[in-house]
Amino acid sequence: MTEDWRTCKTLGLLPDQRGRFGSYGGAYAPETLIPALTELELAYEQAKMGPTLRDELPRLLKDYVGRPTPLYPAANLSQLLGAKIYLKREDLCHTGAHKINNALGQALLARDMGKTRIIAETGAGQHGVATATACALVGLKCFVYMGAEDMRRQALNVDRMRLLGAEVIEVASGSRTLKDATNEAMRDWVASVRDTHYVIGSAVGPHPFPMIVRDFQAVIGAEARHQILIQANSLPDIVIACVGGGSNAIGIFTAFLDDPVELIGVEAAGKGLETDAHCATLGAGQPGILHGSLSYLLQDSLGQVGLTHSISAGLDYPGVGPEHAFLMEIGRVRYKSVTDAEALQAASMLAQTEGIIPALESAHAIAAIKGIAAERGKEPLVLVNLSGRGDKDMDTLSSGLSDSDQQ
Amino acid sequence: MSRLDAAFRDARSANRAALICYITAGDGGLRTTVEAACALEDAGADVIELGIPFSDPIADGPTIQSSCQRSIAAGTTPGGVLEAVSLIRKRSSIPLVLMTYHNPVLRYGHARFAADAAGAGVDGTIQTDLPPEEGESWLAESRRCGLDTIFLAAPTTTEARLERVLDVTTGFLYYVSRLGVTGSRTDLPAELAEGVHRVRARSVVPVGVGFGISTADHVRRIAMIADGAVVGSALVKLFAEAVSPADAVRCATTLTSSLAAATHRV
Numbered sequence: 001m002t003e004d005w006r007t008c009k010t011l012g013l014l015p016d017q018r019g020r021f022g023s024y025g026g027a028y029a030p031e032t033l034i035p036a037l038t039e040l041e042l043a044y045e046q047a048k049m050g051p052t053l054r055d056e057l058p059r060l061l062k063d064y065v066g067r068p069t070p071l072y073p074a075a076n077l078s079q080l081l082g083a084k085i086y087l088k089r090e091d092l093c094h095t096g097a098h099k100i101n102n103a104l105g106q107a108l109l110a111r112d113m114g115k116t117r118i119i120a121e122t123g124a125g126q127h128g129v130a131t132a133t134a135c136a137l138v139g140l141k142c143f144v145y146m147g148a149e150d151m152r153r154q155a156l157n158v159d160r161m162r163l164l165g166a167e168v169i170e171v172a173s174g175s176r177t178l179k180d181a182t183n184e185a186m187r188d189w190v191a192s193v194r195d196t197h198y199v200i201g202s203a204v205g206p207h208p209f210p211m212i213v214r215d216f217q218a219v220i221g222a223e224a225r226h227q228i229l230i231q232a233n234s235l236p237d238i239v240i241a242c243v244g245g246g247s248n249a250i251g252i253f254t255a256f257l258d259d260p261v262e263l264i265g266v267e268a269a270g271k272g273l274e275t276d277a278h279c280a281t282l283g284a285g286q287p288g289i290l291h292g293s294l295s296y297l298l299q300d301s302l303g304q305v306g307l308t309h310s311i312s313a314g315l316d317y318p319g320v321g322p323e324h325a326f327l328m329e330i331g332r333v334r335y336k337s338v339t340d341a342e343a344l345q346a347a348s349m350l351a352q353t354e355g356i357i358p359a360l361e362s363a364h365a366i367a368a369i370k371g372i373a374a375e376r377g378k379e380p381l382v383l384v385n386l387s388g389r390g391d392k393d394m395d396t397l398s399s400g401l402s403d404s405d406q407q
Numbered sequence: 408m409s410r411l412d413a414a415f416r417d418a419r420s421a422n423r424a425a426l427i428c429y430i431t432a433g434d435g436g437l438r439t440t441v442e443a444a445c446a447l448e449d450a451g452a453d454v455i456e457l458g459i460p461f462s463d464p465i466a467d468g469p470t471i472q473s474s475c476q477r478s479i480a481a482g483t484t485p486g487g488v489l490e491a492v493s494l495i496r497k498r499s500s501i502p503l504v505l506m507t508y509h510n511p512v513l514r515y516g517h518a519r520f521a522a523d524a525a526g527a528g529v530d531g532t533i534q535t536d537l538p539p540e541e542g543e544s545w546l547a548e549s550r551r552c553g554l555d556t557i558f559l560a561a562p563t564t565t566e567a568r569l570e571r572v573l574d575v576t577t578g579f580l581y582y583v584s585r586l587g588v589t590g591s592r593t594d595l596p597a598e599l600a601e602g603v604h605r606v607r608a609r610s611v612v613p614v615g616v617g618f619g620i621s622t623a624d625h626v627r628r629i630a631m632i633a634d635g636a637v638v639g640s641a642l643v644k645l646f647a648e649a650v651s652p653a654d655a656v657r658c659a660t661t662l663t664s665s666l667a668a669a670t671h672r673v
Contacts (some may be wrong), residue, residue, distance in 0.1 A: 018540070028509055028536045030466040030562040032586055035568065122455040158581060173472065177461065186465040191587035289536065290463060302484050303514030304462040 019207025022329060026320035027206035029292045036193045040206040042115045052108050060104055061219065064137070065094045067101075069220075071227035071383075076353040082259040083373035086232065087253060087356070088224045089384045092175050097388030098248045099218060103199055105216035107134035117141045117196040121185040122151055123244070124314035124361060125157025125176030126388055127201030132166035134199075135360075139199060140168040145185045150313045175307050178317045182291050188371035192226065201246025203321030206292030210321050217251025220385060225255040228383055234282035234383070234385040238262045238372060242364040243282070244315035246324045248387035253333060262334070264394040265324060266368040268310035269337035279308035280337040281320040282328050295322040311340035311396060312360035314388075344400040347390060359388030360396060409451035410502040410530045411555050411578035414453045415613040415634055422629035423670040428663055429506060431474035431641030433483025435652035437491040443490075443656045447642075448501045450660045451667025455495075456533070456637065459488050459507035459533040466589030467536045470640040473647060485511050485520070488490040491528040496528030503529055504557060505579070521548035527549055531555025531578045539575045546575055557581055560606050562598070569609055579613040579635060582606055584620065592619035593638045595628060603632045605667070630670050638666055648651040 019025050027037055054099055057387045061067040070089045078085045105119075107226040110118060118140045124127030128144040135142035143160055151158050161168050174180040189198040203213045221239075239256055241249035243265040253263045260388030267296055270278035278284065283294045298318040300304040310316040327333040337347075343360055346367035351357045358366060365384050373380055374401050390397060408416070428443055428447045428461040432440045444455045460475035460483055467475070485507075505524060512520050512534060524532070531554050537545060537560055549556045555578030560569055562585065573580065582603055584598045596602075599616070607614045616629050617637030629636040642659050649655035 026541050028539065028541055029538065030535055030561075031538060031559040031572070032466075032563050032583060034540075035563045035565055174462075183463050183465050187468070187588045190466060193586060238601050287513075289508075289513060291465070291535070294513075297510075299510070299514070301510035301514070302477060305510075 002074065002347065003313045008110070015207060015211050021323045021326035024295050025207055025293050027292060028294065029206040031152070032190050033193060033206070037206055037208065039113070043109060044208060044212055045213035047109055047112060052112050053105070056103055056380060057108055061101065065100050065104065067219065068093060068223040068227070069093055069298070070085045070164070070222055071231060071362050074354050075233065077350065080353055081370050081373055083369060083379055084381045085369060086228055086383050088220060088246065088383065090220060090364065090385060090387045090390035091356070091358065095130050095133050096391065097126040097130065098217060098251060099127040099201060100133065101199065101219055101251070102213050102216040102247060103127065103130035105132040106199040107131070107138045107140060107216040109201070110140060111138050113197065115195060115197040117143070118199055119143045119145065119185050119192070119196055120147045120186050120199045120201060121178065121181040122201060123181065123316060124312065124316060124359065125150065125154040125161065125343065125392060126158055126354040126359070127168070128168070129157050129164070131199050131201070132161040133293045135166065136164050143169060143180040143188070145169050145171050145178040147175065147181045147186070148172045150178065150181070152311055153396060156391050177313065179305065186291065188252070197226050203250045204245040204291055204293065204319055204325060205342060210323055211292065213247050214254060214323060217247050218254045220248065220251040221253060221255030224252055224383060225298065232326040232381055232382060235259050235261055237376060237380040239383045240266060240365045240368055240374070241263045241267045241385040241389065242280070242315060242323060242361050244268070244317050245319065245360065246321040250321060250323055252385040257332065263332065264332055264368065264372060265335045266364045267335055267338045268312055268315035268364055270309040270311070272339055273337060276306070277309035278329060278337070279310050279316055279318060281318060282324060282335040283337050285286060287325070290319045292332040293322045295325040312364065315364065336368055338364050342367040347397055356388035358386055360388050360393045362387045408516060409555055409578065410500065411454065413475070414502050415579060418453055418670070419634065422672050424633060425613070425615065425635035425637050425670070426451060426663070426667050427454040427456055427617070427627065427637040427643055428452040429456040429637060430594050430642055430646070430659070431460055431471060431478050432476045432491060433460060433478035434643065434646045436481055437483065437487050437656055439652040439656060440491050441494045441516055442661055444495045445498055446656050446660045447658045447663045449501055450663035452501065452663055454503045455503060456506045456634070456639070457492065457520065457614050458489060459485050459505055459511055459640040460578055461508040461511055464508060465590055468640065470590050470591065475591050475642045485515050488528070489523050492527040492529055504531045504533060505529055506533040506535070509534045513657055517544050517548045521552040525552035525554055529554060531557050531560070533557045533581055534627070537557070539571055542575065560582055562586060562602050569606060573610055576612055579615045579673070580606060580610050581634070581637065582614050584616050584617045584618045587618065589618055591621040595619070595625055600632045603651040607633065623665045628671040630672050636670065
């Protein structure tokens with residue numbers, strides 16, 4: 001297996017000049033947007049050398065976001081599941097999830113590019129809240145597109161965005177979830193591209209977005225690798241993260257790509273992969289193009305994009321970041337899925353053993369620990385990205401609990 | 408000379424702009440599409456654009472979004488649209504251009520789609536989310552099958568990019584009149600003439616202008632500055648409002664007649 005890890009040494013150089021991770025990625029966007037994507041790529045390459053990303057962003061991540069986030073050895077959960085489990089506490093970031101790492105970076109970039117208006121899409125509302133927060137801080141006008149169904153199930157985050165001064169625009173078309181919110185944000189951007197930056201919230205979209213989002217989230221893995229080497233005196237055997245678009249997963253995986261560490265992404269199996277009601281894109285999709293990049297996609301035989309389901313709004317998306325498609329194809333990351341019921345159960349388990357209420361998205365990663373640890377046999381060292389906290393999901397969590405009480 | 412080249416040449420020699428009419432294929436059923444295409448030709452359309460519906464049309468406004476949904480719900484497939492094309496081709500030699508997003512074409516397979524489209528009598532394609540940079544494989548298959556490759560230029564397209572777009576564009580260049588999605592508008596953008604002039608000065612292929620071209624007055628003004636005018640949403644809207652498919656074809660024919668009359672340069 002060691003030789004396989006070695007082939008990954010070049011991964012840090014991806015995407016290539018055409019925005020490709022192997023055959024995935026690229027920029028399949030309307031002509032109107034192509035110049036803006038080029039402008040963004042140039043601005044980002046320049047900013048990496050300049051004070052904004054070298055000094056200002058790291059300072060804000062420390063003083064404002066609260067980084068580095070703790071790496072917590074979850075002793076009770078470890079005992080229960082027969083593994084040595086460390087949780088990377090992204091739920092303790094300001095605004096309650098890893099999304100702020102990217103939103104803040106992109107907001108600073110947009111300001112430097114002279115953009116005055118920010119748009120974003122959001123599913124669970126965590127990226128919307130993070131973007132609204134970053135815009136309040138940086139002084140940019142913020143408009144967030146959100147599916148009507150998601151506004152209902154993540155009502156707390158809608159109120160937070162509004163309090164932060166953002167305008168939340170309800171999207172009632174199609175599935176009324178993240179996919180359609182992204183469609184509407186793209187349509188806005190086609191019309192407003194001269195003064196507007198689109199802060200994409202996951203490692204998806206046309207190049208250079210998957211690269212930029214990954215780079216801004218890579219702080220998670222960089223910190224976690226350093227922390228676990230000190231605290232456990234060893235690299236982990238396994239790193240686990242949930243995958244919707246895949247930004248928290250790529251954020252923690254990137255630091256470990258060249259290490260002899262097994263990486264596992266956990267998709268949402270919804271009501272089960274045997275039903276149509278899931279969003280396990282890598283597990284059950286085929287290559288296709290949605291929202292500007294070639295990746296895996298849940299679609300029918302004619303190329304129409306399917307409707308998806310997950311109890312977790314943040315995972316409820318038919319696409320996935322192109323780098324994940326590539327990492328699956330070369331066998332560097334293994335992708336599994338867990339159901340709504342398993343995720344709900346994992347959320348209760350974590351709450352009751354460790355006193356931590358995870359976001360439903362992150363609960364998918366927690367739910368996967370048990371089976372993966374069992375495959376390894378002897379108490380593996382497992383690092384899990386706890387990407388967000390569960391306050392936003394209290395309605396779903398409580399009704400899930402009362403459903404299981406009744407059964 | 409391709410059918411598209413001939414259509415633009417004929418329009419130019421009649422001192423008028425070509426009228427390019429878009430309808431979403433399968434909206435009202437594919438039988439309606441066949442009838443509509445033939446009726447629009449009779450009413451004065453020079454080129455017919457048939458939209459292959461896609462579930463997530465990110466460059467389209469509500470009118471074409473809804474028509475895509477109606478068409479998909481009616482069971483329209485890319486293969487079905489090609490069958491409709493071959494039925495139209497039996498009755499007409501009007502240039503037929505497919506407009507779609509790239510995923511349905513990718514899923515069908517580049518080589519197979521190009522061969523089947525050319526075999527059915529398609530003259531070219533426009534794929535909204537396929538810029539030249541991503542078009543290598545599709546371009547090769549199109550060239551092999553004799554399909555025109557129509558690319559788009561926008562007000563944001565830089566001079567350097569315009570060269571690149573024009574390098575691979577055949578048939579006509581589709582100039583996007585404004586920043587934004589498709590859909591009827593009441594006005595033309597103030598900077599349109601300047602934008603069209605910029606691309607036309609560099610283009611060896613004819614320039615058609617679309618997005619928001621809705622009325623005979625719009626067409627009249629486009630005819631003074633460009634080689635062709637593309638009307639889409641204004642026609643598609645009639646399919647949503649009509650009481651029956653036959654009524655939709657009648658209304659679309661009436662509108663097309665008035666648009667065609669406006670293509671003459673004065």
